[in-house]
Amino acid sequence: SRTHRIAVVPGDGIGKETVPEGLRVLDAAARRFGFDLKLDHYDWSCETYQKTGRMMPEDGLEQLAQNDSIFLGAVGWPGVPDHISLWGLLIPIRRSFDQYISLRPCKLMPGTKSPLANRGPADIDFYVVRENTEGEYSSSGGRMFPGTEREFVTQDSVFTRHGVDRVLKYAFELAQTRPRKKVTSATKSNGITFTMPYWDERFAEMAKNYPGIATDQFHIDILCAHFVQHPDWFDVVVGSNLFGDILSDLGPAVAGSIGIAPSANINPEKKHPSMFEPVHGSAPDIAGKHICNPIGQIWSGAMMLEHLGEKEAADAILRAIEKLLAEGGPRTRDLGGQAGTADVGRALAEAV
Amino acid sequence: SRTHRIAVVPGDGIGKETVPEGLRVLDAAARRFGFDLKLDHYDWSCETYQKTGRMMPEDGLEQLAQNDSIFLGAVGWPGVPDHISLWGLLIPIRRSFDQYISLRPCKLMPGTKSPLANRGPADIDFYVVRENTEGEYSSSGGRMFPGTEREFVTQDSVFTRHGVDRVLKYAFELAQTRPRKKVTSATKSNGITFTMPYWDERFAEMAKNYPGIATDQFHIDILCAHFVQHPDWFDVVVGSNLFGDILSDLGPAVAGSIGIAPSANINPEKKHPSMFEPVHGSAPDIAGKHICNPIGQIWSGAMMLEHLGEKEAADAILRAIEKLLAEGGPRTRDLGGQAGTADVGRALAEAV
Ligand SMILES: CC(C)[C@H](C(=O)O)[C@@H](O)C(=O)O
Ligand SMILES: CC(C)[C@H](C(=O)O)[C@@H](O)C(=O)O
Numbered sequence: 001s002r003t004h005r006i007a008v009v010p011g012d013g014i015g016k017e018t019v020p021e022g023l024r025v026l027d028a029a030a031r032r033f034g035f036d037l038k039l040d041h042y043d044w045s046c047e048t049y050q051k052t053g054r055m056m057p058e059d060g061l062e063q064l065a066q067n068d069s070i071f072l073g074a075v076g077w078p079g080v081p082d083h084i085s086l087w088g089l090l091i092p093i094r095r096s097f098d099q100y101i102s103l104r105p106c107k108l109m110p111g112t113k114s115p116l117a118n119r120g121p122a123d124i125d126f127y128v129v130r131e132n133t134e135g136e137y138s139s140s141g142g143r144m145f146p147g148t149e150r151e152f153v154t155q156d157s158v159f160t161r162h163g164v165d166r167v168l169k170y171a172f173e174l175a176q177t178r179p180r181k182k183v184t185s186a187t188k189s190n191g192i193t194f195t196m197p198y199w200d201e202r203f204a205e206m207a208k209n210y211p212g213i214a215t216d217q218f219h220i221d222i223l224c225a226h227f228v229q230h231p232d233w234f235d236v237v238v239g240s241n242l243f244g245d246i247l248s249d250l251g252p253a254v255a256g257s258i259g260i261a262p263s264a265n266i267n268p269e270k271k272h273p274s275m276f277e278p279v280h281g282s283a284p285d286i287a288g289k290h291i292c293n294p295i296g297q298i299w300s301g302a303m304m305l306e307h308l309g310e311k312e313a314a315d316a317i318l319r320a321i322e323k324l325l326a327e328g329g330p331r332t333r334d335l336g337g338q339a340g341t342a343d344v345g346r347a348l349a350e351a352v
Numbered sequence: 353s354r355t356h357r358i359a360v361v362p363g364d365g366i367g368k369e370t371v372p373e374g375l376r377v378l379d380a381a382a383r384r385f386g387f388d389l390k391l392d393h394y395d396w397s398c399e400t401y402q403k404t405g406r407m408m409p410e411d412g413l414e415q416l417a418q419n420d421s422i423f424l425g426a427v428g429w430p431g432v433p434d435h436i437s438l439w440g441l442l443i444p445i446r447r448s449f450d451q452y453i454s455l456r457p458c459k460l461m462p463g464t465k466s467p468l469a470n471r472g473p474a475d476i477d478f479y480v481v482r483e484n485t486e487g488e489y490s491s492s493g494g495r496m497f498p499g500t501e502r503e504f505v506t507q508d509s510v511f512t513r514h515g516v517d518r519v520l521k522y523a524f525e526l527a528q529t530r531p532r533k534k535v536t537s538a539t540k541s542n543g544i545t546f547t548m549p550y551w552d553e554r555f556a557e558m559a560k561n562y563p564g565i566a567t568d569q570f571h572i573d574i575l576c577a578h579f580v581q582h583p584d585w586f587d588v589v590v591g592s593n594l595f596g597d598i599l600s601d602l603g604p605a606v607a608g609s610i611g612i613a614p615s616a617n618i619n620p621e622k623k624h625p626s627m628f629e630p631v632h633g634s635a636p637d638i639a640g641k642h643i644c645n646p647i648g649q650i651w652s653g654a655m656m657l658e659h660l661g662e663k664e665a666a667d668a669i670l671r672a673i674e675k676l677l678a679e680g681g682p683r684t685r686d687l688g689g690q691a692g693t694a695d696v697g698r699a700l701a702e703a704v
Contacts, residue, residue, distance in 0.1 A: 082541065082542035083541075083542070083545060083549075086542050086543075087545070113469075114469075115468055115469060115580055115581055116467055116468060116469060116580075117465075117466075117467060117468060117469040117470075118469075136509075136543075136544055137543045137544060137545075139545075140506075141508075141509075141545075141546035141547065142546060143546070143550070148513075149513060149514070150512075150513070151512070151513040152510060152511060152512040152513065153510075153511050153546050153547050153550040154492075154508045154509060154510050154511075154546065154547070155508070155509045155544060155545075155546040155547040156493075156506045156507070156508050156509075157488075157493075157506060157507045157508075157509065158504060158505075158506050159504060159505050159506075160502075160503070160504040161500075161501060161502070161503040161504065162501070188594070188597075189434065189435075190434035190435070190438050191438075191488075191489045191593075191594070191597065192488055192489060192507060192594070193435060193439070193489075193491075193493075193507075194493035194494060194495070194505050194506065194507040195493065195505050195506070195507040197435075198495070198505040220594075220597075220598055221597045221598050221600075221601035221602075222601055224576060224598055224601060224602040224605070225601045225602055225604070225605035225610060226605075228467055228468075228580060228602065228605045228606055229467055229605055229610075241543075242540070242543070242544070242572075245540075245543065245572075245573045246572055246573050246576055246598065248573070249573035249574055249576060249577045250573075250576040250577055250580065250602075252577070253576070253577035253578075253580045253581055254580055258577060258581075
């Protein structure tokens with residue numbers, strides 16, 4: 001039977017609680033749909049850093065590279081600065097494995113509530129496709145005249161044809177699989193006058209290859225406003241590393257689902273492992289209490305199975321989540337219920 | 353009596369309809385509160401460009417410099433690219449006159465509706481303070497290997513101590529005048545690792561001078577989400593040129609007021625004229641129909657009077673706007689009414 005090798009990295013905080021529930025549901029799916037999961041567990045986290053001075057061992061990336069996918073919980077803990085925790089684990093994984101697509105569904109699930117008035121599931125159902133390796137997150141920049149009145153810092157945004165074209169292509173290909181067949185581009189070419197006009201240029205060029213796909217584009221400022229005022233306008237929204245980052249938090253927020261939203265960091269060519277993680281963070285305030293919502297993790301597991309070619313199993317998990325939410329299955333506190341993390345995981349595993 | 357010299361630039365589209373209403377209300381305020389307005393009218397616009405090849409004459413900035421303030425409608429029209437219209441008029445004014453603060457109130461007005469469920473005027477009442485001259489809107493960058501597979505573009509973000517400190521200071525000073533006395537900083541130091549940590553550093557440093565002001569900071573992605581989920585958390589929000597741009601469209605959007613929101617581009621030292629303009633654009637779709645909402649323009653006029661030291665007159669205009677909205681005075685279509693642009697202007701002029 002088919003075997004998939006998964007690197008399991010619970011990380012910090014509630015990641016340690018959501019990942020076991022994710023695995024519980026993945027395991028149920030594997031049994032039902034007849035494939036095997038070979039799990040490698042890694043306890044890399046801010047605790048590791050506090051003990052060893054590193055977020056992961058020196059050959060950490062090589063260890064992960066043995067796997068087909070990485071199933072991540074959350075990274076970050078008070079007392080360990082972001083440039084250590086994130087830049088010691090999350091960012092190197094995205095970059096070394098050329099996970100150049102960050103994909104996030106923004107979907108108002110039946111049975112849950114959007115913070116927007118009068119919006120139902122039919123109004124909010126789109127994807128944010130984010131460039132995940134270059135752009136505004138660059139390692140080129142520096143500081144001059146430190147400590148003086150003349151002090152300044154710079155940081156280069158870098159947009160390559162290689163990097164821009166491949167994320168645009170992914171967005172158009174994704175739109176082709178969707179009923180509405182539309183791609184919206186996030187730009188700011190009226191203010192950011194070198195990189196963003198280039199992005200627009202490549203977007204127009206790529207669109208020519210997809211005559212069946214409708215396109216539009218908005219400056220990031222008004223696009224954020226439209227997410228709130230007209231979430232029903234969107235189908236596939238594509239943006240640079242920074243704009244995609246912003247839109248893929250704002251999208252789940254308008255869908256009312258930061259606690260249940262999943263995300264995928266994808267290397268579409270499958271030359272390297274891809275990584276699947278919930279949108280939420282390590283949530284120090286509720287960590288250890290077993291009350292966090294595991295659905296973001298479990299849904300991320302479904303995205304992982306889809307990436308691994310187990311489409312049927314992925315669909316079954318998604319249907320189970322939809323059914324649980326719509327039909328009043330166990331809910332954690334963030335959704336107004338009383339259930340514990342494991343109650344939700346068990347219910348979903350059974351449903352699958 | 354006191355005289356203020358105002359440069360009036362209606363610009364494009366509905367700017368030509370909102371500015372006369374703004375002037376009508378300013379005129380009423382001048383008569384009531386006993387000051388004079390000396391108006392200089394400039395018809396600079398995209399039409400000017402189409403006739404003369406320039407958005408404004410070569411000595412345009414010198415002409416404007418004779419005035420105490422600039423009262424602007426909207427800039428931009430289909431067929432004239434942004435890099436001509438905006439970079440030929442709006443941006444040079446902001447930069448040459450060192451209007452380093454962009455200030456935008458985000459306020460849910462009584463009698464109007466937020467797109468958020470269950471939110472009333474008490475929940476949404478904050479200011480976005482945006483750095484308006486440097487940061488991500490830089491003129492440093494370029495393209496290499498054009499037209500080849502190796503092509504790339506770069507754009508430097510530039511944050512100077514001078515530029516960062518003065519906008520932070522302004523935000524803290526503003527917070528001191530507000531009942532809640534809180535400043536929230538927009539950052540992204542976990543991803544943008546040169547400029548944003550510097551911003552954080554200066555923010556922490558500036559905060560030391562204001563022990564009575566509460567502070568917090570969020571990464572821009574989750575901050576946008578919080579605008580939707582918890583608009584009641586905010587009092588004064590300060591951000592870089594790009595982050596401030598995004599937040600000052602998203603803020604009015606969650607307050608349901610893009611049509612009525614004002615903005616100020618301020619040179620606090622009054623060495624140069626400041627500029628006051630509504631948040632909305634030239635709205636080609638409804639231009640010429642006399643149905644657009646003039647409140648954004650009129651409210652911008654109130655901000656202008658406040659800047660010119662006419663605080664009482666500014667308050668009177670703001671109260672008139674609040675009263676008209678709360679008590680079912682004439683409303684334009686965007687607010688669900690049937691009134692024309694001038695009906696609203698006349699009602700407000702009378703009320704003042
Ligand atoms: C028109 C554009 C350049 C401008 C900006 O981004 O500064 C606008 O969005 C604004 O906020 O005034
Ligand atoms: C933690 C941070 C660096 C990261 C990002 O901005 O990429 C996060 O916000 C995300 O979206 O995964």
